[in-house]
Amino acid sequence: MTRTLITETISKIGEIVLIKGWVNTRRDHGKIVFIDVRDRTGLLQVVLSPELAGNLHSEDVVYVTGEIQARPEKLINPKLATGTVEMSCEKVELIAKAAELPFDMGKENLDLELPTLLDHRSLTMRHPKIQAIFKVQAVIIDAFRKALQAKDFLEFQAPCITPAVAEGGAEVFKVKYFEHEAYLSQSPQLYKSLLVGDFERVFSVNKVFRAEPSVTTRHLTEVVSLDAEFGFIESWEEVQDMEEYVVRFIFAEVANKCQRELKMFNATLPKLSDKIPVIKLRDAQEIIFKRTGRDIRQEKDLDPEGEREICKWSLEQHDSDLVFISHFLTKKKPFYVFPDPADPTYAYSVDLIGRGVEWSSGGQRLNNYEQILENAKEWGVKAEDIEMYLQSFRYGVPPLGGFALGAERMTMHILGLKNIRESTMFPRDMERIDVSLRKNNTAITG
Numbered sequence: 001m002t003r004t005l006i007t008e009t010i011s012k013i014g015e016i017v018l019i020k021g022w023v024n025t026r027r028d029h030g031k032i033v034f035i036d037v038r039d040r041t042g043l044l045q046v047v048l049s050p051e052l053a054g055n056l057h058s059e060d061v062v063y064v065t066g067e068i069q070a071r072p073e074k075l076i077n078p079k080l081a082t083g084t085v086e087m088s089c090e091k092v093e094l095i096a097k098a099a100e101l102p103f104d105m106g107k108e109n110l111d112l113e114l115p116t117l118l119d120h121r122s123l124t125m126r127h128p129k130i131q132a133i134f135k136v137q138a139v140i141i142d143a144f145r146k147a148l149q150a151k152d153f154l155e156f157q158a159p160c161i162t163p164a165v166a167e168g169g170a171e172v173f174k175v176k177y178f179e180h181e182a183y184l185s186q187s188p189q190l191y192k193s194l195l196v197g198d199f200e201r202v203f204s205v206n207k208v209f210r211a212e213p214s215v216t217t218r219h220l221t222e223v224v225s226l227d228a229e230f231g232f233i234e235s236w237e238e239v240q241d242m243e244e245y246v247v248r249f250i251f252a253e254v255a256n257k258c259q260r261e262l263k264m265f266n267a268t269l270p271k272l273s274d275k276i277p278v279i280k281l282r283d284a285q286e287i288i289f290k291r292t293g294r295d296i297r298q299e300k301d302l303d304p305e306g307e308r309e310i311c312k313w314s315l316e317q318h319d320s321d322l323v324f325i326s327h328f329l330t331k332k333k334p335f336y337v338f339p340d341p342a343d344p345t346y347a348y349s350v351d352l353i354g355r356g357v358e359w360s361s362g363g364q365r366l367n368n369y370e371q372i373l374e375n376a377k378e379w380g381v382k383a384e385d386i387e388m389y390l391q392s393f394r395y396g397v398p399p400l401g402g403f404a405l406g407a408e409r410m411t412m413h414i415l416g417l418k419n420i421r422e423s424t425m426f427p428r429d430m431e432r433i434d435v436s437l438r439k440n441n442t443a444i445t446g
Contacts, residue, residue, distance in 0.1 A: 001016075001017070001018040001065065002018070003018055003019070003020050004017040004018060004019055005019075005039060005040075005041045006019055006021065006037065006038075006039045006041050006042045006043065006044045006082060007041040007042050007081055007082065008041075009044055009068045009082055009085055009087070010081070010082055010084065010085055012068040012085075013068050013069065013070050013085060014067070014068065014069075015067070015068055016065065016066065016067050016090070017065070017066070017067075017068055017087075018063060018064070018065045019037055019039065019044060019063075019064050019087070020039060020061075020062075020063050020064075020095075021037045021038050021039035021061070021062065022037070022038045022039075022058075022059050022060065022061055022062070022098075022126070023035050023036070023037060023038075023056050023057060023058055023059060023060045023062060023098075024036040024037065024038040024043055024058065024105075024106065025058060025106040026053070026056060026057055026058065028050070028053075031049070031050065032047060032048075032049070033047075033048050033049065033050055033052075033053035034046070034047060035048065035053065035056060037062065037064055037087075042080070042081050042082055043080055043082065044082050044085070044086070044087055045071075045077075045080075045082075045086040045087070046064055046066065046086065046087045046089050047086055047087065047088050047089060048066075048088075048089035048092065049089075052089055052091075052092050053092070054092075054094075056092070056094070057098065057100075057101075058098065058101055058105055058106060059098035059101065059105065059123075059126070060094060060096065060097055060098050061094075061095040061096035061098075062092055062093060062094055062095060063092070063093040063095060064087065064089055064091070064092050064093075065089070065090050065091040065092075066087040066088050066089040066090045066091070067087065067088045067090070068085050068086075068087055069085065069086055069087070069088055070084060070085060071083070071084055071085060071086050101123070102120060102123075103116070103120075105123070105124075105126065105127055108129070109129060110124060110127050110129065110130065112124070114419060114421060114422075115436055117422075118421060118427060118432065118435075118436075119435045119436060121425070121426060121434070125425065128264070129264050129265075132258075132260070132261035132264050132265070133261075133411060133415060133417070133422065133423055134425060135258065135261055136254060136258050136261050136262075136411055136414065136415060137407060137408075137411040137423065139250075139253055139254050139257050139258055140250055140253075140254065140407055140410055140411060140414075141205055141224070141226065141407055142253070143249055143250040143252075143253035143254070144203075144205070144226045144246060144250060144405070144407075145203070145205070146249070146253070147245065147246045147249035147250065148201075148203045148228055148246065150249075151201065151242070151245075152201055153201040153202060153203045153228060153230065154199045154201065154202050154203075155202070155203055155204065155205070156191075156192070156195060156199075156202050156203075156204050157204060157206065158185065158188030158191040158192065158204050158206050158227075159185065159191070160184060160185050160206070160207060160209070161175065161177060161182050161183070161184065161185070162182060162183050162184075162185045162190075163182055163183075163385050163386075164183070164190075164381060164382070164385035164386050165183055165186065165381070171186070171210055171211045171212050171213075172184065172186055172209070172210075172211055173209050173211050173221075184209035185206070185208055185209060186208055186209065186210060187208055187225065187227070187404065188204050188206045188208070188225070188227050189227070189229075189334070189336070189402075189404075190336075190386060190388075190389040191204075191389075192204060192227055192228075192229035192402060193229055193336065193365055193389065193392075193397070193400060193402070194388060194389050194391070194392035194393075194397070195229070195392075196229050196230065196231040196397055196398070196400045197231075197392040197393070197395065197396065197397040197398075198392075200230065200231045200232065200398075201228075201229075201230040201231070202228070202229055202230070203226075203227060203228040203229070204225075204227045205224065205225075205226055205227075205407075206224070206225050206227060207222055207223070207224060207225075208222075208223060208224075208225045209221060209222055210223070213430065214429075214430070215429060215430050215431065217418060217419045217420060218304075218357055218409070218412075218420050219420070219429070220408065220420055220421070220424060220427055220428060220429055221428045221429055221430070222427075222428040223406055223407070223408055223424075224406070224407035224408060225404050225405075225406065225407070226404065226405040226406070226407055227402065227403075227404045228242070228243075228246070228402050228403055228404075229365075229400060229401070229402030230242065230400065230401070230402060231397065231398035231399065231400040232398045232399065232400075233364065233398075233399050233400060233401050234399070235348075235364070236326070236338070236348035236349075236350060236363050236364035236401055238401065239350065239362050239363060239364060239401035239402060239403055240278065240324055240326075240350050240362075242403070243350075243352060243360065243362060243403045243405075244275075244276050246405075247276075247322070247352070247405075248272065250410070251269050251270070251272070254269060254414065255269055261415075262414075262415070265415045265416060265417075266416075267414060267415045267416050269414060270320075270321035270322055270354055270355055270413070270414070271315065271319055271320055271321045272320055272321070272322060273318045273319050273320040276320055276322050276323065276324055276352075277314055277317075277318040277320055277323050277324065278323075278324040278325075278326055278350070279310070279323065279324070279325060279326070280325070280326050280327040280346075281301070281302070281325055281326065281327050281328050281329075281346075282297065282327070284302065284306070284310045284325055285297045285299070285302070285306070287310065287313055288302075288306050288309050288310060288313075291309060291313065292309060294306070294309075300328070300329050300332040301328065301332070302325065302353070304356075304357075307353050307356050307357060307358060308356035308357075310323060310325070310353060311323060311353055311354070311355060311356045312356075314353075321354060321355050322352060322353065322354045322355075322359075323352075323353050324350050324351070324352055324353075325350065325351045325352075325353055326348075326349065326350040326351075326363075327340060327346040327347065327348075327349065328346065328347055328349045328351075329345065329346060329347070330344060330345060330346060330347040331345075333347050333349055333363075334379070335372070335375040335376045335378070335379035335381055336365045336366050336372060336375070337349055337363060337364075337365065337366070338363065338364040338365055338366050338401075347363060348363050348364040348401075349361070349362070349363035349364075350362055350363050350403075352403075352405075354409075354410075354413055355413040356413075357409060357412075357413060358406075358409070359405055359406060359409055359410055359413070360403050360404055360405040360406065361403065361404060362401065362402055362403025362404060363401055363403075364399070364400070364401040365400050365401055365402070367393065367397045367398060367399050367400055368393075369390070369393040369394050372390065372393055373390065376390075408420050408423045408424050409423075411423035
């Protein structure tokens with residue numbers, strides 16, 4: 001018999017069908033047993049005898065054959081897509097027996113400590129609320145692709161092993177590459193920039209790696225970076241406008257496709273004004289000083305408390321949960337940033353802050369070969385290590401810019417999750433590769 005997916009059973013009343021899935025829950029009521037069977041499409045209540053039910057329990061893999069029947073009106077479950085029907089079981093095949101579960105998977109919420117949730121990842125990801133996180137994330141990534149494809153961008157895959165450090169600094173993973181030294185990529189920046197000289201508009205969905213010695217609720221060592229770069233721009237503001245278009249497109253797709261998942265988390269999409277407000281870093285720091293008395297006006301960036309405060313200001317003054325921060329210190333950015341001609345101390349760089357956390361970074365890049373070469377030398381980047389990148393600009397690249405969004409952070413702050421590890425299927429940090437590397441985890445801070 002051909003398999004019937006569970007959501008298809010609604011239209012199969014009176015028919016004998018075969019469903020395949022997992023036992024989600026079991027309820028014994030004397031001479032009748034109820035099991036909810038789960039497949040990728042949903043749940044179906046199955047009614048069977050104790051003899052047929054045997055010792056079935058949660059997460060057993062079963063094939064169940066039976067007649068689909070309409071439920072009595074008073075027993076309809078409006079919370080289930082299949083709540084108007086049930087199966088009267090005729091045959092059960094046990095395909096794979098599950099071991100005794102370490103915790104109750106039948107609850108609406110998995111009330112587990114984060115280490116337990118992550119150490120049993122292959123099991124906890126079977127829970128509908130955990131699955132909802134990654135359904136939302138899949139829509140975010142797919143929407144990013146669709147938004148840029150609609151603007152004639154070409155997707156590419158950047159290498160994860162690189163000969164040089166694009167972003168500067170020491171927060172990189174060194175790898176032994178045969179007889180050579182290489183690095184895990186911090187960013188596909190150099191590759192997407194050089195490809196502007198070939199395809200004009202490109203984007204990538206790439207894993208990137210940061211060896212940040214941080215154990216916080218917002219940092220990971222491996223993340224999904226949604227990168228875009230394009231040429232023939234007139235100013236850095238075109239980059240900001242393109243990013244805003246992409247973010248609005250993503251929100252619209254999530255709103256259209258993820259209402260059930262948003263409801264599960266009592267989540268609302270971030271508020272957006274007609275135009276996301278833009279404010280220079282120094283002006284943002286001045287606002288924070290006036291609002292709180294905290295003086296971070298000489299810092300190179302906003303600290304976490306400053307990011308939260310400027311988002312409060314944006315919501316109060318502009319009715320927007322998102323705000324762009326522009327004009328960071330040139331010397332604190334990578335060698336390829338484009339300095340503001342009016343004050344070269346500051347660069348045409350722009351970050352997007354959403355609900356109190358940085359979601360993206362971007363801006364206009366240098367396209368003059370000689371200036372890039374001079375900057376690389378000043379920043380301590382060896383020309384031979386970025387030869388492929390330099391080669392492109394040696395043969396002419398138009399004015400360009402781009403941005404990179406963090407898929408996990410977007411997911412986290414759309415759903416209101418407390419820790420970025422919750423929005424990562426298999427998180428990597430200082431203390432975890434699949435499972436915890438330490439018996440006593442260091443406390444995760446903000």
